[in-house]
Amino acid sequence: MSIKNDLVRLGKKEKFPLHMPGHKGLRLKTDTTELSMTDNILNPKAGILELEKAIANIYGVKNAYLGTNGSTGLLMSSLLYVGKGKKIVLPRGSHQSIYKGLIDNGQEPVYLKNKIDMLGIARPIKAAKYLPFMGLVDAAIFTNPTYEGYMEDYSLLKPFLKDKISILDGAHGSHLYYISKLINNWMSLQVHSFHKTLGAMNQGAVILSNTETDFREFANFYQTSSPSFPIMLSIEDSIREMMKMKIENRLKEIEWLKKEINNIKGFKVIDNDDPLKLLITIDKNIKVKDMVNWLEEKKGIFFELATDKYMLGLLSFYDSKGSYDWLLKSLKSARKHFKLSDEDNTESLVESDCYIPEMKILPGEAFFSGKKEVDIKDSKGLVSGVLYSPYPPGSPLIVPGEIIDEYVIDRILSYRGDYTGCSGINNNRIFVIK
Ligand SMILES: Cc1ncc(COP(=O)(O)O)c(C=O)c1O
Structure with a gap:
């Protein structure tokens, strides 16, 4: 069956x-x-x-x-x-x-x-x-x-x-x-x-x-x-x-790929624990997003995520050796195009705790409370009625029931109006508890 x-x-x-x-x-x-x-x-x-x-x-x-x-x-x-x-x-x-x-x-x-x-x-x-x-x-x-x-x-x-x-x-x-x-x-x-x-x-x-x-x-x-x-x-x-699947062989190919990327000056694979997650930083003088856009447009390589500090690719047991060769060839072309320096990027060191706004009421209570809409700039000190999770990876900046403070306002506004995954923020206005 x-x-x-x-x-x-x-x-x-x-x-x-x-x-x-x-x-x-x-x-x-x-x-x-x-x-x-x-x-x-x-x-x-x-x-x-x-x-x-x-x-x-x-x-x-x-x-x-x-x-x-x-x-x-x-x-x-x-x-x-x-x-x-x-x-x-x-x-x-x-x-x-x-x-x-x-x-x-x-x-x-x-x-x-x-x-x-x-x-x-x-x-x-x-x-x-x-x-x-x-x-x-x-x-x-x-x-x-x-x-x-x-x-x-x-x-x-x-x-x-x-x-x-x-x-x-x-x-x-x-x-x-x-x-x-x-x-x-x-x-x-x-x-x-x-x-x-x-x-x-x-x-x-x-x-x-x-x-x-x-x-x-x-x-x-x-x-x-x-x-x-x-x-x-x-x-x-x-x-x-x-x-x-011959997983051992696949893992060896992934290891080989990561080593080869590290051999291209200007690119550095960051150590993590999951072989399938390919984390790359580049020469600090070049914007990661410019590099990722170029790889998309010129080479047809699309990454899972690009921030201003790194790019994240998802490898898989279904990848082909040909795709890995194409990635390596493309990174070498990118190195020439962007004139990457030979300088190494700094190691990722643990820096600070993540930020948690103060919780005034429980998330469930807040979600079902009466709400009103205010301009985000005027929301300081008010209690959020929304769950706002910038995506990816989709973990929240603010949870219903938490007090909106300056840090939260700055972060929301810096997403330039793209409130993906949040139904309570529109046109720079946010729902707060009445
Ligand atoms: C850590 C974590 N948990 C859960 C999920 C939700 O998974 P799904 O997309 O399968 O619903 C995601 C999705 O990105 C995730 O990153």
């Missing part, structure tokens, strides 16, 4: 789809719905259940549940599972989906400050930082690896988390199991975006669970009632492909 077999059998049998979706197979043949020959993600009994069991087995947990709303939907399910009004310790640099869960469930956050390094990258919270809060909270949330590929080993906290809910935001870590890096399968819940670092299509995600009771009800809560079969099939395919 497999999702693929179900879809192949259906494809051979079906003459007239008298069901949704309305494109009737025109867009994509596998984009079908729950029928007698296919399974149902909300109550799986056939191919989907088989896949979930196989994933649980590979990742060494009790149960696995597929999701087609990305890690976002499944992280929100995890917070629902923690329960209304509970107290949760979490990194301030957590993804916005976690804040949406906090709001939905009226939970009380206890924030841990991420260290921000010289490149402006939020580093993972050290395990010891959680320790003082273990007696005070109902649940703890961890992010591993971070968006930029940094990791922390939280296993020393295992004994302290026995009677608590531990949740891993492993959105960027679905591949770690295949390269034997920091396996967190002891946590209560782990959420992985199979579309980020494995071969699934966008939105394909999985939650791994060690909870005593069945997590299905929670996994289903934010699940669309029209789940995508192509996405589920791509999760299944990605697992099959990982089983066949």
